[in-house]
Amino acid sequence: MVVLALALGGAVMGMGAQQTPLPPGTTPVDSPARNAGVTATTPLAEAEGQMALQNYEPARKLLQPWLTDHPADARALFDVGYIEDAENHPDVAIEDYQKSIAADAKAFEPRLSLGLLLARRDRSQEAIEQLRQAVALEPNPPNPGAQAQAFRALARLERTSDPASAKEHLLEALRLGPEQPDDVLLTAEIATANDDDVTAEAAYRRVLAKQPESSAATAGLVHLLLKQKKYAEAEPLLRSALSRDPQDPALNSQLASTLTYEGKQGEAVGILERLHQMKPEDALIGGMLADAYTQNGNPEKAEPILTDLLKKSPQNADLLSARGENLLQEHRYPEAIAALQAALKVAPENADDWMSLAIAASQDKQYAVVLEALSMRAKYAEENAGSHFLRATAYDNLHQSKQAVEYYEKFLASSAGKFPDQEWEAQHRLIALGKSN
Structure with a gap:
């Protein structure tokens, strides 16, 4: 597999909406194991059958009386959480998943679903904790695809904070199932965070060969090119990406940085001014624009x-x-x-x-x-010519002649003709200080 080779040879996308796995035994609908452990005539089995068909309201009506009689049924609690999750009621879904876990701490499905939902809510550390516990458990019935999903989600969340762990988790996902479309990009992001620029660049270029419109891959590759001071190579990539997505703030910021490095200050300022108008609350953009003004003498x-x-x-x-x-x-x-x-x-x-x-x-x-x-x-x-000169003039003005002479001489020894005005001043002050001594 391409990704496996890249990941092994080397040593993202952010966490987007994840497909929550169906409840235990509900997929595929016609699987012999669909209702494993649940009698086909029970309301729980009927509810899960409706859920498999995305008929959530009938399923909810079947589950409510069941939970009244079986309030600690971990599977039913998970089913209710799944419905709330699917209908975009995240806070209620989180509570239901937590209740399911409290009823059965060894259940894989609520751990995975809770981790994915917390990730979507930008509660990354909590999500990581749930997913780490999920990958240590076994789905019932067996579901390698869901396990791979858990490992892959964990890799995405850890890709910058713990790239070595993220790499291992992505490899586990690839061992459990087929390569996914975003895996090459994820490999690149993990390698970038791990300072493996060779693997990262190869992966980004592979993504762009298949998906030239990928803004994330473009931004990742440009980051590496700027790091390598390949500004002329970065600029056309950015301009091409911005022709498709002219409002992308990350790409615009990178283009502004590239143009600044290339000495095209006026154009860089224009881009940053537009960005600042679009996102006046963004401290990074504001800081970049202010720096550009300062560097341009404004x-x-x-x-x-x-x-x-x-x-x-x-x-x-x-x-x-x-x-x-x-x-x-x-x-x-x-x-x-x-x-x-x-x-x-x-x-x-x-x-x-x-x-x-x-x-x-x-x-x-x-x-x-x-x-x-x-x-x-x-x-x-380390001390340099500038620090020597500032010390010399400070001591000179404080009338500490011995120290002033010492640092004027250090300045002249280190300046090597780079600062003619200051060298002229130092030479004349040494003469004056010599006379005064």
Whole structure:
């Protein structure tokens, strides 16, 4: 099988609506095992026969009196949950599935159905717990297809949080039954999360060879191409996908990133502006647009976006950092210092923010803050010409001549002609400091 070979050779789609399995013994309708364990003349058997034909209301009417007489019947409780699930009453269905599990903890079907329903309700961790218990159980009567469904659903849910486990669960699904249309895409997503780019790229390309309209596969492959800095290869893929789905926010975001890397800043900003209008509440898009404005030398346009986003997420380190950079570009140094200090309280390991703080403090003549910021930066990154120069000028302005000379000399040794203006200043300050000594 293609997917099995890809998965074994290497080492998604999100969880969409899953087909809930029919109750025990109800599929196929004409199977000899359909009513295994249930007398054909009982209301329970009649109800399940109606359910197999999707006649849910007659089935419900048969089940209600049965449950009045048999309130702990796990199978009947599951049947009721199945009907509620099929008729799109998820909260009631969850309760019924839970009652069925409480009545029989070893029943496979309610575990699977509850896991699938919780996944559709974006309650992923709870779904994973139910599905893990489901795959450890056996359906009654045997149903390899339902078992494969449980393993496959579990693989989808775990594909980013636990890709190694997801890979094993997908392989189990493939051992139990035939390959499904989305399995190659799922393999690609698992491989991506597992940093197996070779397997992931092969799988994404295989999906696109059969389904060139797949936005998910396009986005996955483009992610890998951007990672490999293959921007010229990514752009036509994105434009082709967007010709089919021009409003897709993920594809538009990727195209904006691609164009930015290619130096096509104006077009990238235009895309992000449209996206921001479509999804003004999306912090990622807002942050990208603000960053594009800042990078393009329009910090005044970025400022209201960042301010608005920070009202909703005041402790978001990325937003605080972005605002600090933006304020630095606007020469609003005291405000930049405050924003960067707030960002560093949340994420103190950000060496770039420590450097930006040192620059803002130097511009604001807060030389003690410069030295403190550079000392903190040194915990997370190596010293460079920039940090040497900032230290030198801070010590110089604090009249600590010995340290200033030391760092001016370190700066000149590491700058290698890359910063002629600063080199000229350092050379002249060394002369002046030498005379003063």
